[in-house]
Amino acid sequence: MRNEQPRPKRRGAALGVSARAWLFVTPVLLALTVVIGYPVGRAVWMSFQKDAGLDKSTGMFVEGGSAGFGNYSHWLLQQCTNSLGETVSCPPGNTGSQFWAAVGVTLLFTVVTVALETTIGLGMAVIMGKTFKGRALLRAAVLIPWAIPTAVTARLWEFMFQYNGVVNRVLGTHILWTADAWPARFAVIIADVWKTTPFMALLILAGLQVIPEDVYEAARVDGASAWQRFVNITLPLLKPALLVAILFRTMDALRLYDLPAIMTRNLAATRTVSMLVTESKSLPNSASALSVITFLLIFTVAFFLVKVLGANAVRTQEEQREAH
Template structure:
């Protein structure tokens, strides 16, 4: 009967398997300590966000469940307090009586899509110009960033003067267009003013992304015979994509909350340019805080969903890159021992 003896465990074997327990415990303690330190460092920011964002959001959500003060049909007297109506405000907003809400919703969406799209194209062009090395580049950069530095209220008054019936815009095109009244021309005026002001913001963030791209990449592509268009499409755009997506995220969130520019440039209660923020402000200014809170909550949900979509897009891109690099490294580690064995055998 053959007896199989297990060879004694060598020092390398103990190091590889038997002594892993203490090492893993030390790693777990180090990880827990790092987690506690991270939580301690982040806690002031979380407290500030809870006070500035979470508490007002909860108060708005609570206020949206109450109606406006008015005549009580049961008693015939004016109510002293706001009545609890539950979800009636949301039903009125989203139902057949919510035509004004849907108009403001589509205006907000239209302004966001058009302005962010134009600002992205113009901002990328500005970034490419500011990135080139030429004499007077600092002056050009300062001139491009001036519109972003102008306060929105001042910008609205400036463009209101330009779009007057006897203003510069009509003098240039040779026609008499009432830009600041009802109609599609009012939308065009708001879009022009918004793009002029905020396109430099996207240009500034894209410029920061361009400056971290190594010059050797462009030199190698130029040696290989790649044209300027191919270098932009296959090198510049993919490498600057994270900065561009972040800039578009910030601009989308800002455009969805657009209030001051159309309010100053065109005016309040204009059907063609009224946004969700303007609608909520109108309800609150008329002491209808319940419907105003409901409008604010719906706008918050809309902005949150758009921001979540952008964050998921950014996160999926980063995880995909990391996963691809990991597979490549694993493939290299798996192929190396096979090559060594082949060398030894030969």
């Protein structure tokens, strides 16, 4: 009996499968285009238009027109126009002069909060991953700060950080936590870490649950200490989950708005880029340019994290497969 070679798939059948795949994907793509594509495209188009208002040189009302990169230079180069229509540096009270300060505050909050939340969340995940009596109750209790609405959390910590609040009474201090620059920043960081660390702990705990227990058993048989097992087994196998947790939290922190807006009101020392966007709502086209800049900032940071941390996570997994 002769061996029959498998017949090659017909091109028409392959095209039929591809057509059916596109048939299922097309509704999702259309929905994403309407929900995401149109607002983004509209914001980009508005960012190149002038805002309607009075022409300072003629005193006449104008409806706008093409602004070129004027809205972007207003934020990035801190340029404004005087009564004669000339380009000058934005005065200190203008929102355009506050952009780079807001970027610095946003990056400060992002770096500090993500670092603290990752470290504390990793410790919490390791504890919750162990088997002990009352573990389910502990996991439920950890979710409480994350489940509370952010606005409620902000008001709670605002009351605690008042001059006659709980924090000053417990510490025996007289600090204006929500009025002075650095105390207000510390207050926002503490509130954000308390609020979001459970989210990080849950994501990291999900990564810990997929690590095989026999790997730890083999390490114990070989005489590895708890610290050696954590450094040489837990952290390398946990890198993909850490990447997802850090990426999600970083993108969320770059959009921080409600905590500083409620806790410290209009304090310049805690003004983030998102807060600056809302303060510029009277100039929608200029605010659209700032929104596009914010989007590009978040995209750049996310791309960097994926390229750096993602490549390390993939390399670690490949090394583990080669070792086995």
